[in-house]
Amino acid sequence: MAAAEPHASARAVRPRSYQDESYLRGFLGAVDDLQKAGVLQDVVLEVEGRRFPCHRLVLSAASPYFRAMFTSDMAESRQKTVVLQGLDAGMFGEILSYIYSGTLHVSLDKVQPLYQAADLLQLDYVRDTCSSYIAMNVEHYTCVDLYNFVDVFSVDFVLRRCVEWIDINFAEFSFREEFCSLSVNQLIEIISHDELDVKEETAVWEVVVRWVQHSREDRLHHLPTILPHIRFNLLTSDDTAAILDHPLAREDLGSSAVIRNAVQKGNPNLKPRLGMTTEMAVLLNYPRSSVIKEFLFMNPQEGKYISCSYDLPYVRDMTVTSDNDIFILHTEESDEENQLSLFKYNHAENAWEQAGVSSISKGPEDNMYERGLYEVDGILYYTAVDPEEDRPLLQMRKYNPHTNQWQECSQLRLNTTLASFVVLSCGPNLYFLTDTEVYCYDPKQDRWFERTPPTLITDVSTAVAIGTEIFCSDFIFTKAMVYDTESDRWQELKGLPNLENFYVDYRTIFFVLENQLHVLLTCTSDSQEGIVYLVFVYDRSADARRDSKANLPHKTYEVRGSYSPVARIYLPYLNGT
Numbered sequence: 001m002a003a004a005e006p007h008a009s010a011r012a013v014r015p016r017s018y019q020d021e022s023y024l025r026g027f028l029g030a031v032d033d034l035q036k037a038g039v040l041q042d043v044v045l046e047v048e049g050r051r052f053p054c055h056r057l058v059l060s061a062a063s064p065y066f067r068a069m070f071t072s073d074m075a076e077s078r079q080k081t082v083v084l085q086g087l088d089a090g091m092f093g094e095i096l097s098y099i100y101s102g103t104l105h106v107s108l109d110k111v112q113p114l115y116q117a118a119d120l121l122q123l124d125y126v127r128d129t130c131s132s133y134i135a136m137n138v139e140h141y142t143c144v145d146l147y148n149f150v151d152v153f154s155v156d157f158v159l160r161r162c163v164e165w166i167d168i169n170f171a172e173f174s175f176r177e178e179f180c181s182l183s184v185n186q187l188i189e190i191i192s193h194d195e196l197d198v199k200e201e202t203a204v205w206e207v208v209v210r211w212v213q214h215s216r217e218d219r220l221h222h223l224p225t226i227l228p229h230i231r232f233n234l235l236t237s238d239d240t241a242a243i244l245d246h247p248l249a250r251e252d253l254g255s256s257a258v259i260r261n262a263v264q265k266g267n268p269n270l271k272p273r274l275g276m277t278t279e280m281a282v283l284l285n286y287p288r289s290s291v292i293k294e295f296l297f298m299n300p301q302e303g304k305y306i307s308c309s310y311d312l313p314y315v316r317d318m319t320v321t322s323d324n325d326i327f328i329l330h331t332e333e334s335d336e337e338n339q340l341s342l343f344k345y346n347h348a349e350n351a352w353e354q355a356g357v358s359s360i361s362k363g364p365e366d367n368m369y370e371r372g373l374y375e376v377d378g379i380l381y382y383t384a385v386d387p388e389e390d391r392p393l394l395q396m397r398k399y400n401p402h403t404n405q406w407q408e409c410s411q412l413r414l415n416t417t418l419a420s421f422v423v424l425s426c427g428p429n430l431y432f433l434t435d436t437e438v439y440c441y442d443p444k445q446d447r448w449f450e451r452t453p454p455t456l457i458t459d460v461s462t463a464v465a466i467g468t469e470i471f472c473s474d475f476i477f478t479k480a481m482v483y484d485t486e487s488d489r490w491q492e493l494k495g496l497p498n499l500e501n502f503y504v505d506y507r508t509i510f511f512v513l514e515n516q517l518h519v520l521l522t523c524t525s526d527s528q529e530g531i532v533y534l535v536f537v538y539d540r541s542a543d544a545r546r547d548s549k550a551n552l553p554h555k556t557y558e559v560r561g562s563y564s565p566v567a568r569i570y571l572p573y574l575n576g577t
């Protein structure tokens with residue numbers, strides 16, 4: 001007789017695996033209890049004369065160091081008592097506490113010896129936790145200690161955090177007693193940083209003098225090595241004269257010659273430091289028919305508005321990279337050429353130059369529009385939209401600096417026709433936003449992923465990223481929303497200005513200065529003649545805005561892309577034109 005067919009529901013059942021979290025916690029707790037009770041211990045570890053009874057199995061499971069010791073032919077695998085060298089007994093006690101309980105106690109006074117013990121015993125979690133703790137508390141250590149620590153253990157991200165702290169707090173750090181204890185190599189490394197927060201290069205000169213004077217006889221001979229790292233090319237003639245008249249240059253003939261040579265020779269390739277620059281939003285103002293393109297560099301909070309004119313082809317888009325390089329995507333006015341090229345801004349010359357990047361073929365599609373240029377993690381991306389058919393296509397390429405070629409990326413086929421949209425970078429990804437569709441591009445996977453669209457904005461016209469959030473608005477700023485890229489959620493911004501007496505005549509422009517959202521509105525008013533510029537600064541924590549007095553020249557400004565790019569500008573380069 002044939003076997004009965006299994007019931008349909010039975011055929012659908014699949015095997016499953018279950019993990020008992022309470023068992024995992026209970027197992028570790030039981031092991032800790034055995035240790036505290038002194039039960040089943042089969043080896044004694046001796047550190048600086050202190051004896052620590054333990055379990056070989058537990059030690060081997062926790063540490064590759066002990067696993068190799070107890071599972072090989074080493075003499076220690078057969079000994080009842082094993083003497084450990086190069087460890088502090090107190091720190092080893094902390095390590096054992098972690099091994100048996102899973103809990104690690106870290107404090108300022110013991111984190112470095114604890115790291116040393118973890119490094120020897122190959123306990124990655126303890127080592128990484130100690131490194132993170134040091135990095136989070138850099139200001140509580142002397143930088144000399146941290147430099148020495150990094151030299152021994154090569155913890156690069158602790159060094160980076162130390163360097164960041166010095167860059168931001170350079171003035172304070174240079175007056176600390178520990179500063180004069182720096183080695184010449186450490187001093188040179190610090191004063192070589194582009195990111196130093198100094199307003200004038202004379203501050204760096206004064207710091208070097210202070211370091212030399214601390215031990216003059218021993219350090220004068222280091223001047224030829226140190227001075228090339230001071231940016232004498234950024235000094236005024238008065239500053240230069242003051243340096244040449246300094247006692248260090250007048251009283252010692254050898255030093256005088258070295259200083260005079262360094263000042264006069266200089267290094268024109270050294271850039272202004274971060275603290276000397278000002279964040280400036282960049283706007284465009286020009287008629288399409290003109291070959292002269294006017295750029296407005298502005299910072300409303302500081303009341304700075306500087307216009308510069310350049311002879312350029314038609315600008316299609318502009319982007320500022322994380323390295324503060326400004327690129328423009330351009331084509332000839334006729335738009336008949338089949339190539340798009342990149343220009344790069346030369347800060348020192350206040351001029352636009354060929355970027356040395358291969359041209360981008362526009363392809364045979366004459367109807368391609370809204371071409372854009374973006375940067376993600378140092379990589380340039382070019383996008384263009386084919387609006388034909390019921391489902392427009394977003395095409396994208398990325399620039400490969402090694403081959404100087406543009407490579408095709410994954411395309412994005414939309415579900416609906418386009419009225420307005422924006423493309424922008426946020427963190428490690430690119431985002432494409434419309435009022436009905438939102439997509440996120442992951443460069444690592446070369447894939448687009450659909451996300452939640454906004455619900456209140458009928459035409460997404462401008463958008464800008466701050467941290468992990470994207471702020472966007474419609475064309476005339478009737479609605480604004482913020483998108484959390486991590487949670488995939490939208491929230492309405494309620495602190496919008498009251499525009500009852502104004503009419504927004506031109507597209508709303510977003511930009512970010514000092515990590516705050518700024519909104520530029522070009523309006524007309526019943527009570528005033530001509531154009532009225534309104535600039536608002538949005539307070540994210542209070543969901544409110546405050547006015548910023550704008551004093552833009554009365555022209556019509558626009559941006560290429562969804563927002564005004566922001567660059568750090570050394571103002572003397574602009575003012576000198």
